[in-house]
Amino acid sequence: MAEQHAPFRQFIVKVHGRCNLACRYCYLYEGPDDTWRGRPAAAPPEVLDRTASRIAEHARAHGLTALSLILHGGEPLLAGAETLGRFTALVRDRAPAGCTVRAVVQTNATLLTEPRLAILARHRIGVGISLDGGLPAHNARRVDHAGRPSWPAAARGARLVADRFPESYAGILAVVDVTQDPVQTYESLLALRPPALDLLLPHGNWSEPPPHWDGTGTVYGGWLCTVFDRWWKAGRRETRVRLFEECIALLLGLPAITEALGLQPFDAVVVETDGAIEQVDSLKSAYEGAARTGLDVFRHGFDEALRHPGVRARQAGATALAEQCRACPLVSVCGGGHYVHRYRAGHGFRNPSVYCADLQRFIRHVATRLGATASATTATSAMATAVAAVVPSSPEGGIP
Amino acid sequence: MDSSDRTDSADGTESADGADGADRVEPTGDLSALPDLTELSLAELATVQHPLLQEVLADLRERARRPSEMLWGWANSF
Ligand code: SF4
Numbered sequence: 001m002a003e004q005h006a007p008f009r010q011f012i013v014k015v016h017g018r019c020n021l022a023c024r025y026c027y028l029y030e031g032p033d034d035t036w037r038g039r040p041a042a043a044p045p046e047v048l049d050r051t052a053s054r055i056a057e058h059a060r061a062h063g064l065t066a067l068s069l070i071l072h073g074g075e076p077l078l079a080g081a082e083t084l085g086r087f088t089a090l091v092r093d094r095a096p097a098g099c100t101v102r103a104v105v106q107t108n109a110t111l112l113t114e115p116r117l118a119i120l121a122r123h124r125i126g127v128g129i130s131l132d133g134g135l136p137a138h139n140a141r142r143v144d145h146a147g148r149p150s151w152p153a154a155a156r157g158a159r160l161v162a163d164r165f166p167e168s169y170a171g172i173l174a175v176v177d178v179t180q181d182p183v184q185t186y187e188s189l190l191a192l193r194p195p196a197l198d199l200l201l202p203h204g205n206w207s208e209p210p211p212h213w214d215g216t217g218t219v220y221g222g223w224l225c226t227v228f229d230r231w232w233k234a235g236r237r238e239t240r241v242r243l244f245e246e247c248i249a250l251l252l253g254l255p256a257i258t259e260a261l262g263l264q265p266f267d268a269v270v271v272e273t274d275g276a277i278e279q280v281d282s283l284k285s286a287y288e289g290a291a292r293t294g295l296d297v298f299r300h301g302f303d304e305a306l307r308h309p310g311v312r313a314r315q316a317g318a319t320a321l322a323e324q325c326r327a328c329p330l331v332s333v334c335g336g337g338h339y340v341h342r343y344r345a346g347h348g349f350r351n352p353s354v355y356c357a358d359l360q361r362f363i364r365h366v367a368t369r370l371g372a373t374a375s376a377t378t379a380t381s382a383m384a385t386a387v388a389a390v391v392p393s394s395p396e397g398g399i400p
Numbered sequence: 401m402d403s404s405d406r407t408d409s410a411d412g413t414e415s416a417d418g419a420d421g422a423d424r425v426e427p428t429g430d431l432s433a434l435p436d437l438t439e440l441s442l443a444e445l446a447t448v449q450h451p452l453l454q455e456v457l458a459d460l461r462e463r464a465r466r467p468s469e470m471l472w473g474w475a476n477s478f
Contacts, residue, residue, distance in 0.1 A: 104478055126478065206425055245456050259475040260475055322424075324425070328431060329432065333434065351424070351425045352427050370453075
């Protein structure tokens with residue numbers, strides 16, 4: 001039987017492999033994998049040139065009408081805004097007619113200045129910012145190499161994008177810190193006026209559990225439910241929250257576009273600064289070399305990466321899941337959670353997520369809210385009866 | 401984690417691991433069925449009085465019209 005591979009549509013290019021910060025939890029530099037040490041700091045021009053051609057080749061071969069170019073690092077702005085602009089222009093030039101290239105740089109915001117933002121805007125490169133909250137205390141773990149807080153520079157950068165380049169502002173990614181108040185974290189991020197937000201569960205797995213995790217679903221699941229309620233009850237959409245909106249999509253049986261939930265085939269690939277083609281590097285939080293494919297843009301096209309067993313496993317949907325997940329009634333929404341959270345030393349990735357109980361609690365909570373809201377205005381819906389019968393009232397109570 | 405644990409193959413299949421090889425992680429928590437909200441059509445939901453939900457649904461409708469342009473996936477970027 002011919003195997004079906006979804007083509008890659010998200011190309012994560014490590015334009016610079018080093019970072020001007022040394023966040024205490026960083027999976028790249030503080031985790032078990034130190035492959036970054038052997039690579040060039042900045043991607044040389046020939047790597048970027050070859051990468052642009054390979055992306056175009058893949059887009060043409062698969063008739064892509066849109067693709068996502070993610071300029072990443074390390075800290076990608078260390079490569080220089082002009083380099084990012086030139087590379088993006090190269091990808092757009094070589095991409096086939098009719099293929100939209102959506103470009104975004106994911107930055108810690110400390111190096112954002114008006115001239116750099118002007119260059120990014122000219123090249124239609126969106127700016128995604130990584131922060132852990134909108135207050136100094138939330139970002140205490142985001143420090144530079146000398147241990148100094150990054151927050152003053154990051155806050156300045158984020159405000160500059162919001163004030164002067166709102167059309168470039170893609171959003172903020174924040175790693176959940178359960179020691180911080182969930183509503184205060186959300187509201188402080190909101191004050192930075194991001195058009196979108198995502199809340200990432202910290203990397204961790206069954207062998208290296210996440211910080212403060214207790215397996216009951218209370219710590220992380222409860223934290224997310226609290227933020228969800230603050231967002232849901234605001235009376236308007238103050239910002240998009242990717243995790244929440246994708247959970248709603250999945251509950252409604254619609255396709256989702258997040259790595260954190262659902263069973264959709266994963267379609268991202270990484271090019272390192274030396275041209276190595278790798279799987280997404282959050283895998284590096286599991287064990288050393290976990291993301292390696294042995295391929296590179298000089299000798300291989302992305303189609304060869306599609307045939308790599310690790311990539312195939314992430315495109316296999318439910319069949320790649322642990323038996324426990326396949327039998328789980330939440331699987332169509334949860335999808336076993338983020339792939340790297342399933343890892344267990346000696347047992348690979350075929351396990352439920354280490355956040356299993358947290359995901360259950362969160363998904364059930366969103367289902368309760370959504371079902372109650374829908375049933376409140378669609379009184380005749382048979383679904384209302386189903387919700388009442390199946391979902392116990394939320395522990396927090398107070399359905400809107 | 402020590403290096404002797406790193407016997408996992410890249411495709412996520414399990415490998416024998418001596419003493420705890422038979423163990424598996426069992427999900428705990430409330431594993432009863434979810435309500436089937438997939439019965440709700442987007443058209444039906446259009447009558448729901450919830451401005452935030454309406455904005456989310458507008459995006460989902462737009463996405464449904466252009467599925468090949470859904471490009472918002474990788475967790476570590478926007
Ligand atoms: S991780 Fe847990 S909640 Fe998610 S599908 Fe697997 S068993 Fe179900």
